[in-house]
Amino acid sequence: MKKIIISIFIILFFTASGYSLNKIRWKDMDFRIYETEHFHIYYYRGEDFLAKMVAIFAEQGLENDSTNLKYHPKTKIPLIIYEDGQDFGTTNITLGFIGGDVGGFTEPYKNRVVVPGGSTLLQLKQVVFHEITHAIQYDILFGEGMRSYNMYYKTIAVPLWVMEGMAEYDADDYGTEGDMMVREAVVSEKLIPMDKLNGFDHLEEPYLAYKESQNLFMYIDKFYGKDKIAKIINAFTTENSIEAVIKKVLKREYEDFQKEWQFYLKKKYWEQIQGRDTPDKYGPKLTDNNRVNIVYNQGPVFSPDGETIAYVSTKDGHYEIYLMRKDGQNVRKAFNYVMEGAGVGGFPISWGNDNKTLYFTATDRGRAYLFKGNIETGLMDRMETPDIPFVFSPAISPDNKFIAFIGVKNGFANVYVYDIANKTTTNITNDIFYHDFVSWSKDGNSLIFSEERDYYNRLAVMDLKTGVKRFLTKPATWDYKYPSFINDEEIIYTSDKTGIFNMYKMNITTGKEEQLTNIINGIFYPTASGNYITYCYYEDGCYNIYKYLLDRNRNFPDIPLAYIPPAEEEKTKAPEPPKPVPDTTINTSYASDDEAEKNKIEKQAENVIIKDSKYNTEFSLDLIFAIFGFASDSGPVGEGYALTSDMLGNHNIQIDANFIPGYFSQFDLMYDYLSLPFDLGFDFFYYQNTYELYDPLRGVFFSELDQTQKGGTVSIKYPFNLYTDVTLSLSEMAVTDIYNNYDVGSSYFFGTNFDGFMNVLSVMFSYDYSSWRDFWPYSGEAILGYLETSAKIFGGGREYDLYQLDLRKYFDLSFVASKNLNFSTRLAGALADGPDKPLFFFGGDGTVRGLDYGQYYGDKYAVLNTELRYTLAKSVDFTVWPLTAYMIKNVKITLFDDAGVVENGWVDSISYEDIKNGIGVGLVFDTFLLQREFLPVTFEVAKRTDVTANNYNFYFSINTAF
Numbered sequence: 001m002k003k004i005i006i007s008i009f010i011i012l013f014f015t016a017s018g019y020s021l022n023k024i025r026w027k028d029m030d031f032r033i034y035e036t037e038h039f040h041i042y043y044y045r046g047e048d049f050l051a052k053m054v055a056i057f058a059e060q061g062l063e064n065d066s067t068n069l070k071y072h073p074k075t076k077i078p079l080i081i082y083e084d085g086q087d088f089g090t091t092n093i094t095l096g097f098i099g100g101d102v103g104g105f106t107e108p109y110k111n112r113v114v115v116p117g118g119s120t121l122l123q124l125k126q127v128v129f130h131e132i133t134h135a136i137q138y139d140i141l142f143g144e145g146m147r148s149y150n151m152y153y154k155t156i157a158v159p160l161w162v163m164e165g166m167a168e169y170d171a172d173d174y175g176t177e178g179d180m181m182v183r184e185a186v187v188s189e190k191l192i193p194m195d196k197l198n199g200f201d202h203l204e205e206p207y208l209a210y211k212e213s214q215n216l217f218m219y220i221d222k223f224y225g226k227d228k229i230a231k232i233i234n235a236f237t238t239e240n241s242i243e244a245v246i247k248k249v250l251k252r253e254y255e256d257f258q259k260e261w262q263f264y265l266k267k268k269y270w271e272q273i274q275g276r277d278t279p280d281k282y283g284p285k286l287t288d289n290n291r292v293n294i295v296y297n298q299g300p301v302f303s304p305d306g307e308t309i310a311y312v313s314t315k316d317g318h319y320e321i322y323l324m325r326k327d328g329q330n331v332r333k334a335f336n337y338v339m340e341g342a343g344v345g346g347f348p349i350s351w352g353n354d355n356k357t358l359y360f361t362a363t364d365r366g367r368a369y370l371f372k373g374n375i376e377t378g379l380m381d382r383m384e385t386p387d388i389p390f391v392f393s394p395a396i397s398p399d400n401k402f403i404a405f406i407g408v409k410n411g412f413a414n415v416y417v418y419d420i421a422n423k424t425t426t427n428i429t430n431d432i433f434y435h436d437f438v439s440w441s442k443d444g445n446s447l448i449f450s451e452e453r454d455y456y457n458r459l460a461v462m463d464l465k466t467g468v469k470r471f472l473t474k475p476a477t478w479d480y481k482y483p484s485f486i487n488d489e490e491i492i493y494t495s496d497k498t499g500i501f502n503m504y505k506m507n508i509t510t511g512k513e514e515q516l517t518n519i520i521n522g523i524f525y526p527t528a529s530g531n532y533i534t535y536c537y538y539e540d541g542c543y544n545i546y547k548y549l550l551d552r553n554r555n556f557p558d559i560p561l562a563y564i565p566p567a568e569e570e571k572t573k574a575p576e577p578p579k580p581v582p583d584t585t586i587n588t589s590y591a592s593d594d595e596a597e598k599n600k601i602e603k604q605a606e607n608v609i610i611k612d613s614k615y616n617t618e619f620s621l622d623l624i625f626a627i628f629g630f631a632s633d634s635g636p637v638g639e640g641y642a643l644t645s646d647m648l649g650n651h652n653i654q655i656d657a658n659f660i661p662g663y664f665s666q667f668d669l670m671y672d673y674l675s676l677p678f679d680l681g682f683d684f685f686y687y688q689n690t691y692e693l694y695d696p697l698r699g700v701f702f703s704e705l706d707q708t709q710k711g712g713t714v715s716i717k718y719p720f721n722l723y724t725d726v727t728l729s730l731s732e733m734a735v736t737d738i739y740n741n742y743d744v745g746s747s748y749f750f751g752t753n754f755d756g757f758m759n760v761l762s763v764m765f766s767y768d769y770s771s772w773r774d775f776w777p778y779s780g781e782a783i784l785g786y787l788e789t790s791a792k793i794f795g796g797g798r799e800y801d802l803y804q805l806d807l808r809k810y811f812d813l814s815f816v817a818s819k820n821l822n823f824s825t826r827l828a829g830a831l832a833d834g835p836d837k838p839l840f841f842f843g844g845d846g847t848v849r850g851l852d853y854g855q856y857y858g859d860k861y862a863v864l865n866t867e868l869r870y871t872l873a874k875s876v877d878f879t880v881w882p883l884t885a886y887m888i889k890n891v892k893i894t895l896f897d898d899a900g901v902v903e904n905g906w907v908d909s910i911s912y913e914d915i916k917n918g919i920g921v922g923l924v925f926d927t928f929l930l931q932r933e934f935l936p937v938t939f940e941v942a943k944r945t946d947v948t949a950n951n952y953n954f955y956f957s958i959n960t961a962f
Contacts, residue, residue, distance in 0.1 A: 317771020850918020
């Protein structure tokens with residue numbers, strides 16, 4: 001029966017095996033702990049000052065958030081700070097992959113707050129406030145101390161808009177971009193209704209959901225009173241639905257509350273757009289994406305000759321660099337090299353003066369590097385900056401000798417210049433203030449960039465010869481971003497001084513400023529070439545690229561946003577003109593001007609930090625739960641689970657036990673060690689199962705198998721990069737197989753009783769560069785290879801070899817349809833050899849549809865699956881009473897053709913008659929349980945075509961397409 005178990009495993013392996021992105025651990029982190037009155041701040045070497053700032057923000061955040069929520073934690077909250085987003089992405093506090101759009105998280109078991117550095121000081125403060133709110137929410141809902149399955153019950157009861165909206169409200173980070181996204185959704189009638197915000201997993205634009213949720217609490221504060229915010233979260237300790245909570249706290253019916261909030265938003269935002277323009281008024285649109293298929297086109301920049309625009313886009317699902325003509329035609333990828341992700345921070349791309357070389361940043365094995373790429377040859381070279389672990393916003397100098405960039409070190413982002421010939425790096429700014437958007441002057445003597453002061457970004461220019469920095473803009477309560485030179489005297493940039501990011505031009509000698517646009521949403525990444533500017537504009541859930549004619553005369557009326565206080569006018573005193581410098585020699589010693597700010601923070605930290613100690617590995621229980629019952633045919637039944645780990649998640653121990661006497665018993669003790677460049681796992685197990693064996697050809701159960709397995713497995717998983725990994729596993733187990741009631745007339749033969757040992761070595765290779773849309777892959781490719789061998793050595797009693805391969809390729813055809821249309825192919829095969837080789841079931845879902853499940857079997861098979869997939873209805877968000885917990889998100893259809901062959905024993909040749917074939921149609925419903933758990937429901941009907949048959953086979957499954 002070991003053979004039948006392996007056969008079942010193979011079907012599941014190829015049809016339901018999930019690919020995942022890898023964490024790349026490349027850095028040893030020696031953690032320490034700052035202890036404050038209410039926190040344990042975990043930090044590592046080089047982060048000392050950053051950790052002190054976080055300790056200050058944490059105490060401020062606790063005071064703010066506990067006041068808002070009317071609850072003060074009794075136990076100290078763990079807060080783990082990482083130097084930058086790269087280090088943050090390697091954390092083991094959550095075992096799932098962390099994308100670059102995650103700003104922080106709070107783990108509910110130990111109530112651990114985890115945040116990265118490397119952002120603006122304002123963003124760092126806001127994310128700390130946000131995550132501390134979650135820690136307090138968990139204390140209110142789940143209680144302090146050890147937690148169990150009551151978490152799941154409460155998590156289901158509380159909508160995510162309540163959890164996230166409250167946290168965003170406490171962080172006070174609505175901001176210009178958040179306002180922009182909500183305004184655009186309201187005006188375009190794409191606002192997400194409250195009843196679709198119970199969970200965010202079903203949404204393609206989750207950031208909008210966060211901002212809507214925050215706006216809901218801002219609305220409650222404004223019209224119902226600030227005290228109602230604490231009452232809402234506390235009401236969930238006794239109430240089990242949001243409808244009951246709203247009625248109890250706000251004295252309103254849920255539907256009525258939603259309608260009045262939406263009406264308020266319409267009044268607010270329709271008034272804001274009066275007198276403002278859409279971007280087509282200023283020039284043509286060069287990309288045309290919308291919410292049907294959300295795409296971000298970012299960082300466009302003209303080539304020096306003005307003929308080509310390079311930009312970063314997600315049009316194929318990953319951040320990659322594309323090229324197009326200046327009129328938006330002839331779009332193509334700049335490089336065929338598979339990147340882990342092109343950078344989009346700052347100005348992501350810079351052209352060399354030869355019109356064929358691009359300078360950019362991209363991630364390679366989990367780290368961001370500077371790259372130089374030739375768009376004619378497609379070749380790329382990586383440039384090393386070993387002392388700067390995280391880099392973005394590269395800018396090549398006019399003479400192509402230096403690259404200016406933003407580098408994050410010890411948690412702070414500064415301007416650096418890389419000498420290409422000497423391969424040396426110079427620190428241009430050396431302070432704790434955040435810097436971004438670095439750009440060269442036309443003569444190569446100066447750098448312009450933004451610098452955060454008092455939580456707002458100002459524009460500054462640095463004389464590279466003298467090292468003198470001066471600000472071009474005065475202190476203000478708004479931001480200046482994306483500065484770049486038009487000529488030696490003028491710059492363009494964006495500012496949200498009117499509440500919307502518009503484009504401006506400034507003469508840096510006189511200080512005269514001119515507004516170039518007056519748009520509804522927001523402008524980003526403006527860069528100039530001759531009389532044209534290319535920029536990004538947010539609309540319909542996407543970022544599209546537009547072109548602007550610079551010489552147009554514009555005179556805009558002053559139209560402040562009606563619902564925000566009018567901005568104070570800037571003083572018009574002109575800044576001192578720059579002094580000319582004779583050459584591009586770079587001064588290597590630049591003065592820092594952050595001493596006063598540092599001293600203030602050090603003094604605050606002295607009053608906050610009680611103790612500094614070394615981190616020691618200590619285990620504590622994360623989660624425990626147990627379920628017990630009684631069955632009339634088996635007696636007592638039950639399940640238990642416990643998870644324990646250290647504070648950093650580097651050591652994880654799990655115990656899982658299940659028992660149904662006479663049918664099924666399981667015990668697993670698993671230990672994972674995760675702080676190495678590879679994952680190391682151990683599993684000690686005991687399994688006892690009773691199987692009824694079924695013969696699908698005769699339609700009868702032909703035997704019963706009692707099987708016991710006990711032993712252990714050690715596994716090593718090594719990630720080569722974000723998309724590729726290999727896993728090596730070695731198992732030794734004692735196996736007992738006892739067959740009862742064996743039917744000798746069965747068409748299946750699985751051997752005799754067995755009582756002995758098995759030694760199994762397996763190797764699995766995984767590569768996945770597929771992109772997903774509408775909850776199935778639509779472009780890219782994936783490879784899955786598996787080798788398993790069992791030998792009669794060291795007491796082993798079975799001998800076999802098993803080889804499997806699965807190749808998948810996806811073609812995006814949405815350019816021929818208004819919705820998602822794609823063509824998907826899968827070529828899979830397996831081969832078994834040896835005296836105890838397993839046999840494969842063949843037929844049905846996973847092999848050839850149109851055949852009965854397991855209609856054939858053999859020791860080798862190959863199958864080719866092809867599917868044409870189309871989204872019939874997108875985002876229908878439909879529920880049916882009484883199953884209102886299930887929401888149908890999308891309705892999709894597939895047309896498929898499967899062909900395959902299965903053989904047993906020696907094969908001289910395969911003829912056309914040996915090929916099994918089936919064609920059919922499938923209907924797929926993307927459903928979500930409580931708007932959180934994805935459940936793809938598939939109904940398929942297929943007919944066999946290689947033989948004369950009139951019958952149809954029907955299939956039902958709950959899994960994603962291959």
